[in-house]
C-alpha cells in the first residue's frame with residue numbers, strides 16, 4: 001500500500017492513524033470540542049458537518065473552517081458531510097451537498113474532503129479534479145448501516161473508488177454476526193495484497209465490529225476512528241483506549 005503523506009502524517013505506514021470526529025452543533029461547541037480533542041493528540045481530525053446547525057450557511061462554514069485549520073496547525077482536517085441515507089444527521093438536497101463540498105474544496109482549509117461513492121461516477125471524477133487543482137485530497141466513502149455486503153461486493157466498491165481517482169477509499173459496514181467481520185477483514189486483506197497505490201480505511205461498526213477498528217495494521221486499514229467528546233458512529237471507542245491498543249499491537253507485531 002503506497003503511503004500518502006499529508007502534512008506530517010504518513011497514512012498507510014506503521015500504526016493506523018487515529019481520526020477523532022468533531023460532532024458539535026454550534027460554533028462555540030465546535031471550537032471548545034476542538035481544544036478538548038487536541039489534548040487527545042489525534043493524528044487527524046474529522047469535522048462531521050452534518051451535525052452543525054448552520055451547515056446550510058456557506059459563509060458560516062467557510063469562517064469556521066478557517067478558525068479550525070488555524071487552531072489545528074499541523075493536524076490534517078477532514079471535512080465530511082455524511083448524508084442521511086448513509087447514516088448522517090441531517091437531510092439536505094443533493095444540489096446543496098455538491099455545492100457545499102465544492103465550496104469547502106475551494107477554501108483549501110480542509111486537507112481532505114469526504115465524498116460518498118453513490119454520488120455518481122461523473123460527479124466524483126469532477127470533484128477529484130477540482131480537489132487536485134486546489135491541493136486537497138479526496139476520500140471516497142461508502143457506509144452500509146444495515147448489513148455487510150459480500151466480499152466481492154466490498155472489493156468491487158473499493159476498487160471503483162480507486163478507479164475514480166480517490167486518494168483514500170473507505171467503507172464502513174454493519175456486521176450481523178462474527179462471520180460478517182471476517183468478510184470485511186478478508187476483503188480488506190485482499191485489497192491490501194493487490195498493492196494498489198493508495199490507502200484504504202475499512203471498519204465493521206457496532207460492538208461486534210470492534211476488532212476491525214483495532215487490527216488495521218495487520219489487515220490493511222490505514223486509519224481508525226476514535227471518539228473524542230462524542231462518537232460519530234456505533235462501535236467507536238474512546239480515542240485514548242484505541243491508541244493504547246494500537247500501540248500494544250504495533251509493539252509486538254512483526255511484518
Ligand SMILES: O=C1C[C@@](O)(C(=O)O)C[C@@H](O)[C@@H]1O
Nearest residue numbers: 021080172203205225232233
Ligand atoms: O466514515 C466514517 C467512519 C465512521 O462511520 C465509523 O464507523 O467510524 C465514522 C464517521 O465519522 C466517518 O466519516
